Amino acid sequence: MIALKGVSKVYPATRTSASVTALDAVDLTIGTGEIFGVIGRSGAGKSTLIRTINGLETPTGGSVVVDGVEITRLAARPLREARRGIGMIFQHFNLLSSRTAYQNVALPLELAGLSAAEIRARVEPMLDLVGLADKRDRFPVELSGGQKQRVGIARALATRPKVLLSDEATSALDPETTRSILALLKQVNRDLGVTIVLITHEMAVVREICDRVGVIEAGRIIEQGKVFDVATRPRTETARSFLAELNGAALSPSLVARLRQDPCGTCRTVFRLTFSGPLADDPIITRLARHLDTDVAILSARVEEIAGRPFGTMIVTIDNAHGASGAAEGFLRSAGIETEKLGHVA
Numbered sequence: 001m002i003a004l005k006g007v008s009k010v011y012p013a014t015r016t017s018a019s020v021t022a023l024d025a026v027d028l029t030i031g032t033g034e035i036f037g038v039i040g041r042s043g044a045g046k047s048t049l050i051r052t053i054n055g056l057e058t059p060t061g062g063s064v065v066v067d068g069v070e071i072t073r074l075a076a077r078p079l080r081e082a083r084r085g086i087g088m089i090f091q092h093f094n095l096l097s098s099r100t101a102y103q104n105v106a107l108p109l110e111l112a113g114l115s116a117a118e119i120r121a122r123v124e125p126m127l128d129l130v131g132l133a134d135k136r137d138r139f140p141v142e143l144s145g146g147q148k149q150r151v152g153i154a155r156a157l158a159t160r161p162k163v164l165l166s167d168e169a170t171s172a173l174d175p176e177t178t179r180s181i182l183a184l185l186k187q188v189n190r191d192l193g194v195t196i197v198l199i200t201h202e203m204a205v206v207r208e209i210c211d212r213v214g215v216i217e218a219g220r221i222i223e224q225g226k227v228f229d230v231a232t233r234p235r236t237e238t239a240r241s242f243l244a245e246l247n248g249a250a251l252s253p254s255l256v257a258r259l260r261q262d263p264c265g266t267c268r269t270v271f272r273l274t275f276s277g278p279l280a281d282d283p284i285i286t287r288l289a290r291h292l293d294t295d296v297a298i299l300s301a302r303v304e305e306i307a308g309r310p311f312g313t314m315i316v317t318i319d320n321a322h323g324a325s326g327a328a329e330g331f332l333r334s335a336g337i338e339t340e341k342l343g344h345v346a
């Protein structure tokens with residue numbers, strides 16, 4: 001449905017600032033009916049990337065094809081037509097305050113030249129779909145954040161697009177409202193078959209609804225794949241440290257300050273353990289302590305669900321007396337636990 005090839009965007013230098021390479025040779029293929037997440041830090045290039053998909057941003061190099069149409073080469077009028085097939089929702093909703101919920105949803109249809117009857121036949125089912133039939137005559141100021149985003153979603157879907165772009169659509173919402181909006185997006189994807197591309201800086205959003213994810217850093221997609229694979233087995237160090245921060249598996253600053261690479265007589269060895277699937281329920285630490293007859297201290301631990309599968313991370317220290325930490329490493333690995341030796345602490 002969407003193919004980006006070698007997409008670059010360089011914002012030219014101005015009198016006061018140097019040029020910025022916001023996108024650097026991005027390749028991305030997104031299949032029909034997928035929910036694809038792009039995650040990255042502030043300034044990584046997420047907004048620029050998503051805006052190239054609907055032609056709001058013209059790349060300085062590369063090609064963007066959506067549903068068989070090369071977006072980068074369209075003149076103004078065909079671009080407007082192509083955009084009707086690509087809906088977009090925004091962090092701050094971008095509703096017109098002088099229009100009711102109904103009138104906001106109707107706007108793109110008015111611009112497309114539909115009659116009042118045709119517009120009614122489309123807007124009412126859309127308001128039903130997003131659960132706002134009873135708020136149709138309310139103005140944005142009378143709606144909660146979640147309700148405003150529901151209007152935004154109805155408006156984005158009114159032209160029956162094949163693709164929905166979501167630019168941090170839940171970043172301004174509380175966690176419960178976020179969940180309800182994500183559930184709605186999932187329903188829209190399932191029931192209407194709309195391909196969704198969302199950008200976010202929150203791993204929880206990706207974990208909750210995305211099929212695949214791309215990690216963007218300094219304008220480059222440094223990793224992409226199925227959410228579970230990327231979240232649990234990042235291949236690059238940059239993705240690993242970024243995702244560790246988001247997954248809560250990062251080391252505390254005080255531990256980092258104490259960590260040393262070479263062992264000492266009284267040192268304990270520090271390991272990061274990651275385990276997934278049925279292993280997440282295994283009392284592995286108790287088994288390990290019994291097996292080695294040593295104590296194991298848990299510094300941090302977390303089990304979460306990614307794409308419906310349990311995934312856990314744990315930072316532990318193990319007494320190094322009599323080579324116990326080496327034996328522990330072997331024991332954990334043979335139990336199927338991914339075991340990474342991080343260093344030693346006194």
Ligand SMILES: Nc1ncnc2c1ncn2[C@@H]1O[C@H](COP(=O)(O)OP(=O)(O)OP(=O)(O)O)[C@@H](O)[C@H]1O
Nearest residue numbers: 011020021022040041042043044045046047048049
């Ligand atoms: N119109 C512009 N002119 C010049 N530089 C820009 C422009 N828009 C974005 N940039 C720069 O391009 C880089 C990528 O910005 P972008 O907004 O795509 O990042 P982002 O990942 O969406 O960040 P955030 O999460 O903070 O919105 C940044 O360094 C930004 O300062």
